[in-house]
Amino acid sequence: EIVLTQSPGTLSLSPGERATLSCRASQTVSSSYLAWYQQKPGQAPRLLIYAASSRAAGTPDRFSGTGSGTDFSLTISRLEPEDFAVYFCQRYGGSRTFGQGTKVEIK
């Protein structure tokens, strides 16, 4: 079973700064099957990115996903106040494995 490891656990940044989140897989993941979700307190997760780099409907273009093989990343170009949340990566298509999450908090 593929294990997804996200880093860092917590990212402390200020609004307007750039955030880069990492998701590393224990085995090669086809880039067609890597997604990112955002979860705000008290809310259900929301799909942001699928197929490693495709933005889901309604995802602002300040969010971008890159990567292939075992290393993937989510970048938020300029943090807006509403972007402070927890982000999960997910391998889909076969197993539905989630990473443990990265919390982006206000510094």
Added chain:
Amino acid sequence: EVQLEQSGAEVKKPGESLKISCKGSGYSFTSYWIGWVRQMSGKGLEWMGVIYPGDSDTRYSPSFQGQVTLSADKSTSTAFLQWSSLKASDSAIYYCVRGDSLFEYWGQGTLVTVSS
């Protein structure tokens, strides 16, 4: 508009049974898989299983096989997650999701608390 409306919070005792629901609307209920995801307090997301309401084809995560039962009622466009004997460790938020493995739509979550 696609919506997944889940049943309300539950408080149960260990050993009791429970069935929670997820009603789909705004799309053809029988044409999409419905899955369930567990989130224990302050923790990550765990996929539990999926059901295809069209023919009730069901697939479980090995971690949840035998622990829960998924079902669906086409006549009411509702999917169900049930336990026959709850444990304290089943306390969590349970989300229903649309999709086999990529989850574009989520229910609002059902909080299940199991405590003596």
